Amino acid sequence: MLVALESYAAYLAKGARVGDNLPGRGYLKLAKPPELDVARGEQVYAAKCAVCHGGGGEGQVTADGDVVFPPLWGSRSYNWGAGMSSVTNAAGFIKANMPLSQGGTLNDEDVWAVAAYIDSRERPQDPRFSGSVAETRKAHHDSDYDFYGKMVDGRLLGENSPPSGTVPR
Template sequence: MKSASTHLRLSLFALAALAFSGPAALAQSAAAPNPSTGTSASPTAFTPAPADTIPDNEFGEMVKKGQRIFLHTGEYASDYVGNSLNCVSCHLDAGRRKNASPMWAAYVLYPAYRSKNKHVNTLAERLQGCFQYSMNGKAPPADSETIVALQSYMYWMAKGAPTGVKLDGQGYPRLPEPPQKPDYVRGQQVFEQNCALCHGANGEGQHVNGKMVFPALWGDDSFNWGAGMHSVATAAAFIKANMPLGKGGTLSDQQAWDVAQYMDSHDRPQDPRFKGSLEETRQQHHGGEHDMYGTTVNGKMLGADSTPSGGKLSGQKQSEAS
């Protein structure tokens, strides 16, 4: 007879598998401007190739390598990852699910200007930023096998899609402003009722046999203050569309905003762009209405005592230097 702990592990893996299976940037509104006319146009429908149709050739091997990196980032790109998250932690169904920032919809939008760093970014640079911020690590070289493999995986999923247009399901559906101002206490209640079972009572995530099953939502093993998900608006959009896992759309808009406020009102690793001044970092890179960095919550100024960015990689550097 199986033990209770065995049943728990099996149930955790079953829930986590929902993130990797199923059918074929900050969320934008349903209508996107047509780059040639400046007018709005409805998103274009697109369905990526079935997951079992990766070609059996040299190119297919690179696509499969990109898929492995995407699903098990800390294992296959360990030199660049400083926490226990994987790409699939935010881009569900192996980067295929609509309204969970799917990779096939992102591929066709680059190169593009980004206000975050105020210049035109290539897709390689965009991926480098994901490692630096969401993975709390460091940027792989643009010509590294890691970046080439991930771009190949994205290209394969997007093959046949039109470029330079918004595809239906891109990003996360934008949420309207909530009826009430997002609230920490209400958000805590939503978290305890809907999120803590998977992500832990303290947002620390869950690991089984050393493998991340559910990601940490705050703390030193989570994304840092430079990641897009630190914005309450972005987190609320993702949560509304996709959480609780397998039950996306069941929370009200207000609940999504409230629990995002609660999640992003906890400390996490420092913004990699921090140069010693919390105030300057907030002025230069934060300060939006739904940005908690540099604000005081429960008597604590968020970001003032954050651990340095880099996570596990910073620890490795320190041990190598000693």
Template sequence: MKSISQKMVLGAILSSALITSALAFDAKELAKRSDKGIKKPVMEYKIPDESTIPNNQFGDLVKYGKELTVHTYKYIGPEVKDENMRFAGNNLSCQTCHLDAGTKAYSAPFIGTAAEFPQYRPREDTIGTITDRINGCMQRSMNGKPLPVQSKEMKAFEAYMHWLSQGIPVGGAKMEGRSLAKIDRKMIKQNKADVANGQKVYEMHCLSCHGANGEGVKNEGVANGYTFPPLWGNDSYNKGAGMYRVLKAADFIKSNMPLGATKENPILTDKEAYDVAAFMNQDSHERSEKANRIADFPDDAVKAPDVYRPGKESIEHQFGPFGKIIK
């Protein structure tokens, strides 16, 4: 006959198994909800020639949109002189993640973005617009507040993304480089991210630019951003940002970091990218919280597998292994 303590342990194990099963991410269900009924053509990843930007009001907005992407902190950052224009809560730029003004392949580029919207957004479990998506970044990666929908800045971001998406049909297209290149999913299903090894990777490959404490290298002057951005701390992205998710961060890092890395010629291995992403986003590193983050991904079936909120998801959702989480 089992003791009470044995029964409690068995019950906890069974309960944990049921929770893990209930929280399993279903890629097929996400694909079903995201389906627009439009067959996407295969197209070449192509960056438009800036000499084709028209000399008119639309062209002016496109140029301002690019400038906002590169020097976000200069126009809507927390240090700008006009307090009414302080929409971003940190001194990062959109280009911090969307490299080369949103044109570098495999770095979440803007090429084709405008053609993809409206689209199903699992984080909100609704159909979202490109305006919604931009303001999502403003509140998460930029740790700030939404831009007014009719503001010049919002129109400029939209115009720039629209111009970069020229020639791509409504509904989007299949293009190499359009999305982040994923690290080995078999590896992350079988292995937990190693934070201690991630620290070693950071010290060898990242510290020289991002600093011993992830503080980055800030440019002199006011509202002048960073040469190399902070990876944690109050002037970095908050816990609602995609980069706070370990798999998302690892995918980005593998094809883009350290500087000079590309998908074709990476510097880190998949495991090193996985480990350093975990080190970067570990709880001991100070990072701002995102208000009401608990409301993100209300439907477990399409919740990203690496979304972790203490008390809601098990620790495996933060650092893996993800074998029981991803169907």
């Protein structure tokens, strides 16, 4: 199977030079909203995302533990250092790809709101954590579109994050 995947990747890259900015690379860039509406995002999530990713963001796995739909927050989700922990990146990804097989069907307001809701939930610690949430935020998350180190629902996000790293299945 690995050889097949490597062969496919080599085929896709045929003719591409190192450093070329190929179509589809990176996250879709959307015009930023005047504010992030987390409450609206919770409603959008319940209506459009929970069926696959679970009501508590836990994702879905097979009986063997293989991931079918990834968790979006909690101890098994991506960590605070991942690109998707930036609401800007998450919004671009969601707009282009979600709901599954229906990319481009959510309006920008809903996309920003659901990205904010997802990224305002707790997740594993940023691997660059310095021992201080405030210092880590200042060094790596200093943006209005990043919830790490912000107070949400009476909790400082990142303060009680489980250690980053591989979580066993």
